[in-house]
Amino acid sequence: xxxxxxxxxxxxxxxGGVGDLLxxxxxxxxxxxxxxxxxxxxxxxxxxxxxAVRLSGSGGGPSFVGDIAGNGLFTGFAAITVAVPLxxxxxxxxxxGDTIAGEASLGTLRYLLITPxxxxxxxxxxxxxxxxxxxxxxxxxxxxGLLIGLALFPVGPVTLLSGTEIPAIDAxxxxxxxxxxxxxxxxxxxxxxxxxxxxxxxxxxxxxxxxVLSITAQILGSLSQLSALHPYLFSAHWFGFGDLLRDxxxxxxxxxxxxxxxxxxxxxxxxAMGRFVTRDxxx
Amino acid sequence: MTSSGLAVETRGLTKRxxxxxxxxxxxxxxxxxxxxxxxGPNGSGKxxxxxxxxxxxxxxxxxITVLGSEMPKRSAxxxxxxxxxxxxxxxxxxxxxxxxxxRFDAAEPGTxxxxxxxxxxxxxxxxxxxxxxxxxxGSYSLGMKQRLGxxxxxxxPRDLIVLDEPxxxxxxxxxxxxRSLIRGLNADGTTVLVSxxxxxxxxxxxxxxxxxxxxxxxxxxxxxxxxxxxxxIEIVTPDLDLAREVLARFGLDATADETSTxxxxxxxxxxxxxxxxxxxxxxxxxAADVRVRGVxxxxxxxxxxxxxxxxxxxxxxR
Amino acid sequence: xxxxVKRWAPFAAVPIIAxxxxxxxxxxxxxxxxxxxxxxxxLLEFVADSDVTAFSGEFTQTSDLxxxxxxxxxxxxxxxxxxxxxxxxxxxxxxxxxxxxxYADAEQGARLQVLDQLDERDxxxxxxxxxxxxxxxxxxxxxVTHEGSSDASTPPADVPTPSSVAEKLLDSVDDTTAVxxxxxxxxxxxDVYELVLTPRDETTLxxxxxxxxxxxxxxxxxxxxxxxxxxxxxxxxxxxxVDYSTPDSSLFAFTPPAGVEVTEKAIPADAxxxxxxxxxxxxPGDAAPEAPDVTTTGAGWGTxxxxxxxxxxxxxxxxxxxxxxxxxxxxxxxxxxxxxxxDDGRVFAGAVSVDALESAAR
Numbered sequence: 013x014x015x016x017x018x019x020x021x022x023x024x025x026x027x028g029g030v031g032d033l034l035x036x037x038x039x040x041x042x043x044x045x046x047x048x049x050x051x052x053x054x055x056x057x058x059x060x061x062x063x064a065v066r067l068s069g070s071g072g073g074p075s076f077v078g079d080i081a082g083n084g085l086f087t088g089f090a091a092i093t094v095a096v097p098l099x100x101x102x103x104x105x106x107x108x109g110d111t112i113a114g115e116a117s118l119g120t121l122r123y124l125l126i127t128p129x130x131x132x133x134x135x136x137x138x139x140x141x142x143x144x145x146x147x148x149x150x151x152x153x154x155x156x157g158l159l160i161g162l163a164l165f166p167v168g169p170v171t172l173l174s175g176t177e178i179p180a181i182d183a184x185x186x187x188x189x190x191x192x193x194x195x196x197x198x199x200x201x202x203x204x205x206x207x208x209x210x211x212x213x214x215x216x217x218x219x220x221x222x223x224v225l226s227i228t229a230q231i232l233g234s235l236s237q238l239s240a241l242h243p244y245l246f247s248a249h250w251f252g253f254g255d256l257l258r259d260x261x262x263x264x265x266x267x268x269x270x271x272x273x274x275x276x277x278x279x280x281x282x283x284a285m286g287r288f289v290t291r292d293x294x295x
Numbered sequence: 296m297t298s299s300g301l302a303v304e305t306r307g308l309t310k311r312x313x314x315x316x317x318x319x320x321x322x323x324x325x326x327x328x329x330x331x332x333x334x335g336p337n338g339s340g341k342x343x344x345x346x347x348x349x350x351x352x353x354x355x356x357x358x359i360t361v362l363g364s365e366m367p368k369r370s371a372x373x374x375x376x377x378x379x380x381x382x383x384x385x386x387x388x389x390x391x392x393x394x395x396x397x398r399f400d401a402a403e404p405g406t407x408x409x410x411x412x413x414x415x416x417x418x419x420x421x422x423x424x425x426x427x428x429x430x431x432x433g434s435y436s437l438g439m440k441q442r443l444g445x446x447x448x449x450x451x452p453r454d455l456i457v458l459d460e461p462x463x464x465x466x467x468x469x470x471x472x473x474r475s476l477i478r479g480l481n482a483d484g485t486t487v488l489v490s491x492x493x494x495x496x497x498x499x500x501x502x503x504x505x506x507x508x509x510x511x512x513x514x515x516x517x518x519x520x521x522x523x524x525x526x527x528i529e530i531v532t533p534d535l536d537l538a539r540e541v542l543a544r545f546g547l548d549a550t551a552d553e554t555s556t557x558x559x560x561x562x563x564x565x566x567x568x569x570x571x572x573x574x575x576x577x578x579x580x581x582a583a584d585v586r587v588r589g590v591x592x593x594x595x596x597x598x599x600x601x602x603x604x605x606x607x608x609x610x611x612x613r
Numbered sequence: 614x615x616x617x618v619k620r621w622a623p624f625a626a627v628p629i630i631a632x633x634x635x636x637x638x639x640x641x642x643x644x645x646x647x648x649x650x651x652x653x654x655x656l657l658e659f660v661a662d663s664d665v666t667a668f669s670g671e672f673t674q675t676s677d678l679x680x681x682x683x684x685x686x687x688x689x690x691x692x693x694x695x696x697x698x699x700x701x702x703x704x705x706x707x708x709x710x711x712x713x714x715x716y717a718d719a720e721q722g723a724r725l726q727v728l729d730q731l732d733e734r735d736x737x738x739x740x741x742x743x744x745x746x747x748x749x750x751x752x753x754x755x756x757v758t759h760e761g762s763s764d765a766s767t768p769p770a771d772v773p774t775p776s777s778v779a780e781k782l783l784d785s786v787d788d789t790t791a792v793x794x795x796x797x798x799x800x801x802x803x804d805v806y807e808l809v810l811t812p813r814d815e816t817t818l819x820x821x822x823x824x825x826x827x828x829x830x831x832x833x834x835x836x837x838x839x840x841x842x843x844x845x846x847x848x849x850x851x852x853x854x855v856d857y858s859t860p861d862s863s864l865f866a867f868t869p870p871a872g873v874e875v876t877e878k879a880i881p882a883d884a885x886x887x888x889x890x891x892x893x894x895x896x897p898g899d900a901a902p903e904a905p906d907v908t909t910t911g912a913g914w915g916t917x918x919x920x921x922x923x924x925x926x927x928x929x930x931x932x933x934x935x936x937x938x939x940x941x942x943x944x945x946x947x948x949x950x951x952x953x954x955x956d957d958g959r960v961f962a963g964a965v966s967v968d969a970l971e972s973a974a975r
Binding site for chain 2: 134290
């Protein structure tokens with residue numbers, strides 16, 4: 013080895029930060045047309061809701077939908093309620109299931125590891141970016157809902173579940189808080205998706221399995237015979253954002269949710285690490 | 296560098312997939328500073344070996360030392376000094392060539408983001424892709440992707456470069472360019488390990504080579520060592536018996552070529568030992584009134600050796 | 614041995630520890646605490662002398678009565694008809710778990726919030742403004758006021774909470790009940806005494822009732838009813854958090870929001886509010902169901918409630934799927950309560966065996 017190499021090699025090793033890889037990963041996700049298609053589809057939910065309410069006049073429907081005509085801000089609440097059980101898990105399943113399996117199927121995984129990105133480092137960054145997508149997805153639904161509501165309907169003070177009225181600007185703050193709660197709610201599913209993604213080289217399989225699990229969890233959650241299991245399902249607090257619309261805010265389910273999702277992230281995160289660190293990359 | 300002077304050394308390296316043994320007790324020695332040809336038919340275990348050298352797959356048994364450190368244990372400190380192209384290029388088709396390189400450079404810990412674009416531009420220039428830097432990789436030809444793959448290996452200065460079938464999909468011009476690239480890298484002191492099932496490209500390039508067959512190493516060493524020193528002389532003449540007598544005086548055991556067809560002139564073949572000069576033989580033959588129509592000296596090519604060792608023809612791309 | 618097993622081990626350990634912690638932590642928090650020892654009599658007096666006047670807290674009510682799925686019954690009753698409302702409230706209480714918050718202050722009043730998923734039912738009782746019952750899902754509000762001057766102390770007591778229910782229960786402790794002190798525990802993060810009430814009456818299905826009493830304030834923080842022979846409670850109400858500071862006064866001021874259908878109901882000053890306020894066994898929001906014609910037989914734990922024919926029969930149609938036929942009627946059986954519907958439409962219910970109900974029906 014030449015002298016120059018002897019000198020540069022330790023310096024090269026000293027870096028090892030996560031920052032550059034994280035930025036690169038974020039750029040990769042948000043440069044993909046597929047990511048924007050997913051977010052666009054999510055933004056379409058409040059738009060369709062609002063247009064449907066606008067065309068049909070007011071009327072009943074699931075939670076909050078009936079309130080849209082009277083106050084556009086409810087579009088955000090109604091849209092997230094509609095998106096939580098299926099559409100959000102669907103998009104999160106696509107992104108989380110793609111994390112490792114997608115790189116494997118493109119053949120880029122081996123080059124990242126030779127670089128060397130480091131297996132644990134890569135997995136942590138992938139998980140962080142998938143979690144960032146959860147936030148982006150939830151914010152997309154809520155913000156698109158607020159904007160289309162502003163455009164099509166009158167806006168005024170919002171009545172909370174407790175019957176208290178709060179100013180419109182506070183309601184926007186609560187809507188953003190709901191987006192945060194929903195994003196956190198999806199972290200457990202993200203961890204499961206990343207784990208499944210380390211098991212296979214077929215991204216579509218990992219995506220489908222993740223989405224199927226999210227639906228399974230909700231079915232289990234609706235069976236009263238399994239009530240002992242319910243608090244431990246990752247979907248346990250998916251609709252807990254209602255507690256943020258009370259007066260005063262009930263932080264209990266928000267806190268429980270953080271602990272629960274953290275638990276899922278730790279359990280499935282370490283399973284994913286165990287799998288990924290010991291796995292032969294043959295793709 | 297390494298005390299043993301070896302850039303890559305494996306001892307008893309074995310990889311099993313279930314009951315199938317893809318690589319069996321491989322003892323590979325790649326000297327530092329060499330251009331090492333890693334030969335073998337498709338499916339002989341070359342790529343599996345390379346994956347283990349690069350810590351992509353864990354060995355079932357045996358040890359690996361790369362650049363003096365044990366793999367895969369020390370991969371974090373070894374791999375930054377290694378550039379590689381493994382089993383074809385892998386890229387994000389929706390990103391440009393430059394963006395792909397930027398991504399891989401950013402994934403490497405400790406690379407400076409300030410000089411990243413300069414490194415990317417230089418690597419692209421070295422493989423002749425500067426003009427296509429902004430194009431999406433999805434629109435690249437196979438050859439362009441192959442070059443981009445080599446560019447990834449060249450992003451940072453490396454002590455060892457591993458190229459698995461680097462000329463796949465390249466036209467003759469591209470193949471020549473890759474060859475001169477490898478020579479240039481080697482001239483700078485980089486050890487290059489090139490795997491291929493195409494002999495011709497290795498033979499012109501390598502200082503050392505190893506041949507694998509069905510997961511086992513059947514030969515390895517310097518190129519001359521591998522070829523074997525024994526040349527052969529072929530004499531085309533109608534006077535077979537006379538010629539054989541003359542050759543016998545030099546201690547050559549000549550045999551008539553039985554396969555020659557009726558209308559062609561008969562031929563004698565004989566191994567040519569060291570110290571016997573073909574020109575001396577010709578003088579004697581002519582002096583003995585042997586009518587010599589043609590004389591040829593043939594050294595066995597690596598190709599002959601390869602077929603002999605692997606017991607099968609290799610995939611020549613026609 | 615196998616290198617990949619060795620490398621897996623640290624990563625496999627984390628989930629195992631996490632799952633073990635999830636199981637172990639709730640158990641360890643129930644470990645015995647250091648509280649001065651009290652006899653059952655001292656503990657009863659401790660509760661009676663409790664002088665908590667202002668507090669807030671969140672509590673959870675769960676039921677595990679071993680009933681078949683009653684959701685089909687509950688869902689059909691959102692029409693708001695009185696009989697259906699009564700029935701759906703019972704079904705809900707018996708089958709689901711509810712979270713609720715309570716804000717109470719002897720000076721200002723009390724507010725109960727039943728925290729449904731994406732909905733809320735509120736009961737606000739104040740001295741100045743009477744009683745408000747608000748349902749965010751139905752968008753209805755009921756306002757009950759007393760004509761003339763009202764009794765300031767009455768309204769807060771009308772809101773069922775773990776504390777008020779337990780206090781009523783303890784008030785009625787008599788010879789039919791054996792009182793003992795159980796092992797100490799933790800409820801809502803506070804050290805509690807456990808008061809165990811065991812019926813002396815052999816006919817009842819109730820095994821015991823455990824009341825958790827805050828070791829510092831003497832306020833009951835939880836009730837658990839366990840059926841005879843069962844190991845886990847069939848019904849429980851317990852605080853998950855409690856705070857003894859005075860709640861914000863804005864919580865007791867209720868103005869019905871726009872778009873809510875408000876029903877005003879005035880009660881003459883001389884009548885007592887027992888009929889109008891929601892019964893302990895119903896949840897608020899079911900616009901004050903009129904209690905059907907009820908007679909009771911027996912006493913104490915073995916009391917049997919009889920509903921005259923016709924009152925509730927309309928809402929009992931379709932019960933065939935969840936009841937079992939017996940001689941002279943059908944029985945809805947659970948671990949804690951049995952209900953007998955006779956062929957002539959009378960309904961008998963009680964925390965007693967089916968045999969006892971049948972003999973009462975004869």
